Amino acid sequence: MAKISDAQLKQLVEAAIFVAEGPLSEEKLQETVLLDLGVSGKRLSAILKELELDYRARGIQLVKVASGYRFQSMDSLAPWLSKLWQEQAPRYSRAMLETLALIAYRQPITRGEIEDVRGVSVSSHIIKTLSERGWIKTVGHKEVPGRPALYATTKAFLDYFSLSSLEELPDMQEFIAPEQDKLLQQDNELH
Amino acid sequence: MAKISDAQLKQLVEAAIFVAEGPLSEEKLQETVLLDLGVSGKRLSAILKELELDYRARGIQLVKVASGYRFQSMDSLAPWLSKLWQEQAPRYSRAMLETLALIAYRQPITRGEIEDVRGVSVSSHIIKTLSERGWIKTVGHKEVPGRPALYATTKAFLDYFSLSSLEELPDMQEFIAPEQDKLLQQDNELH
């Protein structure tokens, strides 16, 4: 298949995003289903845009999250769709959410720094749960006595909250000290 | 939500089938997402029919299987979609390459003869892998005890290496030092 028509390309990209196990990035699409089809990045972007429009009025939508494109249900349908599952969605304690927020907004950050802001100790259980969910990871160690781990959020965290980058977090600017801003920028450039 | 419009119903049913873990039957839809919405069986069937038509030209299709409705990729896209799960097989071991080389240069040859030259046993796995790749085949049995299979290379082997005949294999004389050449000759006389 040296040439692929626009209609075929759209079907292929659409099906790929639906059947893939996680979000699919444009790079991943090129490396897999589009391999050897010679589809330009511009053409692929145009097709993705078209798909996004096609689904705008449907029950599911094409969205771009941190690790790529995925289809997800409209959030207004959640009250009915959640009846498909016996169990309720997990709730997160304030301690967990505040810890996560600090890691998200102030990354990279140590446990000690989180404790300083919250005024209480951070339980190991919280760090463990956040790590196990794949939302945070250790990105290094601070060069101070004890070399505490520096935590940062992951792409999986952004995917879970349906965000494509940290900048989409609410009120990002208020939280970022100048030097952290610089770090964040560096981090984004790496991605 | 006592009343639900046709448009909303379609979105809900569509999203439910997409997000459910397995196929969804009409009964299951009624018991979960449509609970208390008072949607008649006839109305639900009509919506499902509409959805099926909506997706007919898309990369995925609404199909009815034994346990209910599900979306699945268009069968014609399978060759490309399969690439989402491609895995790189590990490189061939030295034992594998040497076995292939001996079969190519000394065919027809038995496993025992390959083992004699290599000084170690040839695992069944190697013979199996080379056979599955379509590069070698059994061309007969040597009339010695045990009647071992005689292996030779195939047309597919020649095609893979872009050779029109075995004579085009790199000439070993170029490689072989005189005394080795003599040994080789002895060896050949034994066959």
Added chain:
Amino acid sequence: MCPPLSDAHGLPPSSGVQQPLPLAFVHGEALIEKPEDLYIPPDALEVILESFEGPLDLLLYLIRKQKFDILTLPVLQITRQYMEYVELMLELKLELAAEYLLMAAILAEIKSRLLLPKRPDADQDEEDPRAELIRRLQEYELIKKAAGEMDALPRLERDLFAASAQTSDSVAPIRILPTVTLHELALSFQDVLKRAAAFEHHHIKKEALSTRERMSRILDVIRGREFVPFAQLFSVEEGRAGVVVTFLAVLELVKESLIDLVQAEPYADIHVKAKLAERD
């Protein structure tokens, strides 16, 4: 236990995304003090007190409840109220984190510094003793708000569900087979020959008289003959090594049931016989 998130104004839990605790709130405001006309079961009070995320959270609540401005932080009143709550917690035998007592000490210290008359020669630049606490409260309030907003973000499992489709039956994983070049193949052949040559160089006799080869030769010799005298299989010219190899070959052939050894009576000649049934 997961206490509800407070809203953006720092008032404890009103109608956050998470479930409010029914007994503990009236008009969206937490009932901490025991109102005269309403009985609050001790359990509910415990729940309310436990819902504070720490001393900063409690302080923030007190400030917001009294509609004070964080920046002016009326330390005297706040300290008094704070101590009341801490005592209540102690009274209810709640597991009081050490941080609460530490905060009490900090408040007491700030209070005493504020009460001390300033010496005329005091450093003009001396920092307001409240400054550090105010900074911490502001910072904590910000993160509390961020956590609340994060909780309100649409998220998977609760508000959004990933949509997926099955693959059609003919979709199967593809295994990319390794590539092999002609050059690699030729080199492999060269390698194996070189190795075989090196092997022969060092063990030339052993290789020339290899057991496998001898096995084939023995089978060849006895083919089509009824009985071959055992001794006939050996040739003196080959010397000791040759005799050993032949003997090993015979044993191997017996083991593989390719030949039979026959002896008519003790000390008689041994004869070798091919097992015809095993051939072909």
